[in-house]
Amino acid sequence: DTGVSQDPRHKITKRGQNVTFRCDPISEHNRLYWYRQTLGQGPEFLTYFQNEAQLEKSRLLSDRFSAERPKGSFSTLEIQRTEQGDSAMYLCASSPGVSGANVLTFGAGSRLTVL
């Protein structure tokens, strides 16, 4: 297993365009998470899935953001009508989902720049 993979690694887009990021978790992991990290800040929780079910969404996640995990394997995070404030590193992580040991394995991230 090669760990958590994210694609693309870098995305530059113009304001108002839509972007989509993909995350492939560790295959045996049930939980998949999306976080956002801006310069000088810690990762900020966006949403997470248990298998294909989206169990929690941050109140910070506007309706321009949508995430899916259709078959309980890979996940996509789409941002519609991007704004300059969406510029950040988008991190995906997965975990086995065992209670009491929520150890996250992170991907390298997808860096978004909105011009």
Place this chain on the structure above:
Amino acid sequence: AQSVTQLDSHVSVSEGTPVLLRCNYSSSYSPSLFWYVQHPNKGLQLLLKYTSAATLVKGINGFEAEFKKSETSFHLTKPSAHMSDAAEYFCVVSDINAGKSTFGDGTTLTVKP
């Protein structure tokens, strides 16, 4: 609700001297606590974890942390800093059975030769 406060945004030490990175947490339930490290242009890597077993936890690269419930603290220490320890360190709390993990704002560790 859960939250984490990292008490120092920057820590600077000389190579070979001890490292102390401070973290206080707030949790409604019995927490799991973690330290992650992020080197420049690299992904987040788990250093160590506390999950209600031994209160003194040993991690990779000589780091350790002590869970103190009475002080709601989980400070990270290392007896002797190495140049390769220079990085950003994040303290993380996760309530048992909770989905999300909450990160602190990070502490930047600088190691001087």
